[in-house]
Amino acid sequence: MRLGRKTDFFLNGQSESASYHYYFRKAIRMSLTLRSGFSFGGALSMLFPADKIKNEQSFLENTDEYWMSKALVKSMENASIANPNPSVGCLIVKNNELISSGCTEIWGGRHAESIAFSRLSPADLSGSTVYVTLEPCTHVGKQPPCIELFKNKGIQKVVIASKDPNPLVAGQGLIKLKEMGIECVTGVLINEVQAWLAPFFVQQKHKRPFIALKWAQTLDGCLADDNNGWQWISGENSRKYTHWLRQKYDAILIGVGTLLNDFPSLDIREIQHPNKRNPLKMIYDPFGKIFQCDKIEQEKLKEKTFKEGTKKIIFINSSVLAIEKSKKNEWLQSIIQNKDFLIVPLGEQNQPQFTKSLLESFLGKEIEDFLGRPLQSVLVEGGGRLLSAFIEEKCFDLIHIFIAPFFLGGEKHKLFSSAQKGFLSYPLKEVSTVQRYIMKVQEKLGEDILIELVQNEMN
Amino acid sequence: MRLGRKTDFFLNGQSESASYHYYFRKAIRMSLTLRSGFSFGGALSMLFPADKIKNEQSFLENTDEYWMSKALVKSMENASIANPNPSVGCLIVKNNELISSGCTEIWGGRHAESIAFSRLSPADLSGSTVYVTLEPCTHVGKQPPCIELFKNKGIQKVVIASKDPNPLVAGQGLIKLKEMGIECVTGVLINEVQAWLAPFFVQQKHKRPFIALKWAQTLDGCLADDNNGWQWISGENSRKYTHWLRQKYDAILIGVGTLLNDFPSLDIREIQHPNKRNPLKMIYDPFGKIFQCDKIEQEKLKEKTFKEGTKKIIFINSSVLAIEKSKKNEWLQSIIQNKDFLIVPLGEQNQPQFTKSLLESFLGKEIEDFLGRPLQSVLVEGGGRLLSAFIEEKCFDLIHIFIAPFFLGGEKHKLFSSAQKGFLSYPLKEVSTVQRYIMKVQEKLGEDILIELVQNEMN
Incomplete structure (x- = not known):
C-alpha cells in the first residue's frame, strides 16, 4: 500500500490560515470512550502485569470481546515495524480454543490474516471463528487481497473490530464476507482498536x-x-x-x-x-x-x-x-x-x-x-x-x-x-x-x- | 457515644514541634486501594447515574459485595446528621431478597441495626443474612449495644465490612456474634467503607x-x-x-x-x-x-x-x-x-x-x-x-x-x-x-x- 502525501490544506490553494485551522479541527473524528485497561498505547496488560494496573478490564472467557482483546494484544507485536501499514492482529478460534494467530509483518510483508491462515488446513478452518482487528483488505497492494483467504473454507463467523478507513477497502471486505455466507460481527472493541491504530487512521484520512x-x-x-x-x-x-x-x-x-x-x-x-x-x-x-x-x-x-x-x-x-x-x-x-x-x-x-x-x-x-x-x-x-x-x-x-x-x-x-x-x-x-x-x-x-x-x- | 477531645500531641508534654509532626505522620493508616466507582465520598453511583461515571464497578448480583455496596449506599443517607457517630448502613437479606434496611439516625438516635431489626419479626429474621458496614457495637453509649439484637433470632450469617476502631468495641462485636453461633464474614468492601468513614476513623484514633x-x-x-x-x-x-x-x-x-x-x-x-x-x-x-x-x-x-x-x-x-x-x-x-x-x-x-x-x-x-x-x-x-x-x-x-x-x-x-x-x-x-x-x-x-x-x- 502506497500512502498519499499530498495534503488537503497546505497545497490546495486555500488561504494558508483558513486551511491550517480547518486541518486541525478535522484532526480525528472517532467516537471513543476507552475501557479501563486500554489506552492509545493499546491493551495495558501487554505492558504491565495486572496487579500494576489499577483499572484493568477483564472479559468473560470465550466472549467475542475476550478474543478480540487478545487479537489487539497480538497486533501490538509488530508496532513500529509494520508502519505505515496498520499493525493488525488476527486470531483463529475453534471450539473455544485458539488454533492460530498472526500479526502484520514488516512493511511490505504479509498481513495478519495471511500468517494466521497459512498455518492451517481447510479442515482446521472449517467451523472456526476468525477475530481480526481491522476489516480484511479487498485490493491488491504489496500483498494479494486478504479477502480471498476466506473463500470456501467453511469459516463460521468473522468478528471485526473496525472497518478499514482506506477508501479502497472501506466496507468492501465486509460485503464480500457476507456474500460468502459468513456470519459477520463488527464493532467489537472498536474504540480500543481505533485508539491503537489512531496514527494509521489519521494518516489515511488526512494524508x-x-x-x-x-x-x-x-x-x-x-x-x-x-x-x-x-x-x-x-x-x-x-x-x-x-x-x-x-x-x-x-x-x-x-x-x-x-x-x-x-x-x-x-x-x-x-x-x-x-x-x-x-x-x-x-x-x-x-x-x-x-x-x-x-x-x-x-x-x-x-x-x-x-x-x-x-x-x-x-x-x-x-x-x-x-x-x-x-x-x-x-x-x-x-x-x-x-x-x-x-x-x-x-x-x-x-x-x-x-x-x-x-x-x-x-x-x-x-x-x-x-x-x-x-x-x-x-x-x-x-x-x-x-x-x-x-x-x-x-x-x-x-x-x-x-x-x-x-x-x-x-x-x-x-x-x-x-x-x-x-x-x-x-x-x-x-x-x-x-x-x-x-x-x-x-x-x-x-x-x-x-x-x-x-x-x-x-x- | 461521647468523643474524647484531648489530643495525643498538643497537650501531652512533648515538645510541641516533635509532637506536631508525629501527629501528622500518624494521620491515617489503613491500607486502601479503592475500587472503580468508589471514592472518599462513598459509592459514586449514589451521586451520579452509571453513565456519568467512567469507571463504575458493578458486582455480580447476590454476592456479599453486591449487598455490601448497597449497604454502603444506604449508609450515605444520613451523612452529616449522624456525625460524629459513624453513618452506618445495615441491610437484612433473606432468600436473595432485601427485607429490611437502616441507617444510623441523627446523633444520639438509633443505630442502623436497630432500625433494620425493628421492622422484622423473629420469624422474618430466621435464616437471614445481615450486612452491616461497621461491626455492631457492644457497649452502652447513648443507645443500648446493638449486639443484643442478634441474640436468638436464628440469623444465619453476618457480613461486616470493617471492625469498629473504637477500643470499646474493636473486635468484641465479632467475638460475641461467633459465640452466638452465627457465621461471620469480615472485610467485604472494607477499603470502600473505611474511606467513607475516614473522618470517624481519624477522630477515633487520633482524637x-x-x-x-x-x-x-x-x-x-x-x-x-x-x-x-x-x-x-x-x-x-x-x-x-x-x-x-x-x-x-x-x-x-x-x-x-x-x-x-x-x-x-x-x-x-x-x-x-x-x-x-x-x-x-x-x-x-x-x-x-x-x-x-x-x-x-x-x-x-x-x-x-x-x-x-x-x-x-x-x-x-x-x-x-x-x-x-x-x-x-x-x-x-x-x-x-x-x-x-x-x-x-x-x-x-x-x-x-x-x-x-x-x-x-x-x-x-x-x-x-x-x-x-x-x-x-x-x-x-x-x-x-x-x-x-x-x-x-x-x-x-x-x-x-x-x-x-x-x-x-x-x-x-x-x-x-x-x-x-x-x-x-x-x-x-x-x-x-x-x-x-x-x-x-x-x-x-x-x-x-x-x-x-x-x-x-x-x-
Missing part, C-alpha cells in the same frame, strides 16, 4: 503524520524543578509506557533547549519487545544552537543523543543554516557528511504558526527517503516551550500526560509559563473562552496517573 | 477532626485565571461532588482572600439529599480584613456567605481582635452580637506552623458548643495560599482534586505560586527530596478527573 505530545508533570504543572535538576518526575510504570510509545511512534521530536540541558538518549529501554528498535530522533533547532556547541558538548551529544546507529534529523531555519555553512563550521560539516543525519532547512516562521513549516517538512519526500518509509507519526517529548507551541497552535492529535502526585512550586518549567517568554509567549487565557480538551483515558500507572486528551469529540 | 483539602484546577495547576474572573474551572459532575462533600463534612474553611474576592455562598446546592443541611462556614482571617470591609462589601457578605440561617466562625489573631474591639468597630460589634457568629481568637502564629493554632481551636470546647456537637471534619476549600499552607505543613488527611482538561497559563492562582509570596512563601522544592503523596482514587467525573491523595500508606 499527514499523526502528532502526539507527551510529558510528565507534577500536580502543579511543573515538568522539572527550578534547579534544572535532571530527575524523574514520573514513576517506573510511566517511564515504561513512555518507552513503549517510542516503539509505537516513528519519530521523537524535542527542542534544542531540552537537547542541550538533558542530553537525552531518546532510546527505547525499560520494555521487552520482540521488535525493539530506536525511533528516528528529531531536534527542533531554528537558530542553530547545536552548531554553537563547544567540544565538551559535542562529545556528550555523540555519546548520548547523537550516538551511532540511529537516524537523526535537525530542523533549522534556512537563513541560519546558510550563515553556518558560510562560516565553514567543522562540527556542522561533520554532521552534513554523516549519513545518519539529515538537516532539514525550514522556511522562516513567525508566531503564531511556527509549527507550520515543521509540519510541511514532515510531509516532504526528503524525510520519507531518509527514513525509508513514509513518516506516519511523531511524538513530541519536550521541552515546555515546544509543547506549549504545539498546544497553542492546536497542532496535535493526542496528548499523553503522566501526572505524578506531588507539588514543586517552581515556575521555570511549566507549560505556558511566563518564565518562558523569551522564545514564545501567548496571550493570557480566560476560563470562559479557553479551549477545553476531551479526556479519553485515565489510568493509574503505579504511583502516577496517565491521562490522554484529544481536541475534538470524534464521530 | 482530632479530619482535615480534607479540596480544589479544582487546570492541567497546568491554575485555580482561576489571572483576571480573577469568577468562572467554574470544573464541570457539572465535579461541582455536584463538591456539594456532596459539603454534606459529608461538618465545616468548610476558606481564607479571607477568597471570601472577599468571590463572596461564595458555601451552601449545598446541586444535589438531592434527604437530609440536606448547610455546613458550618469558617473564615480564616488572621489580620481582620473582614472588619475593614466597606458598606457595599458588608451588604454582599450578608447576602451571600454570611446570610442568615447558617453558622459562621471567624478565626482572627487575638492581638488584631483586641485592636478592632478597641476601635469600637460597628460592623464587628454587630457580628459579635449575632448568635449565628463565633469569633475565635488565635494565638500569634509564625511560619512554618501557622495551621497549628487553627487546629488547636478546632479541638476546643468553644466550637463544640457553638456547633452543638464535636467537630469531626473540616473541608478546606481555598484559596491557593491557604491550601498551600496546609499542604506545606503536612496538615491534612486527604486531598480531593478535580483536574479539568485545559491550560490557562496564568501565574496568580497556583498552589505554591511565587506570585503569592506576600503572605506565605516556601522554600523551592527539588524532585529528589520532595514529599510525594499516594493516589487512592482516580475517577472520571464528566469531563474532569477526580483524584484523591493521602500522605502515607495506610496499614
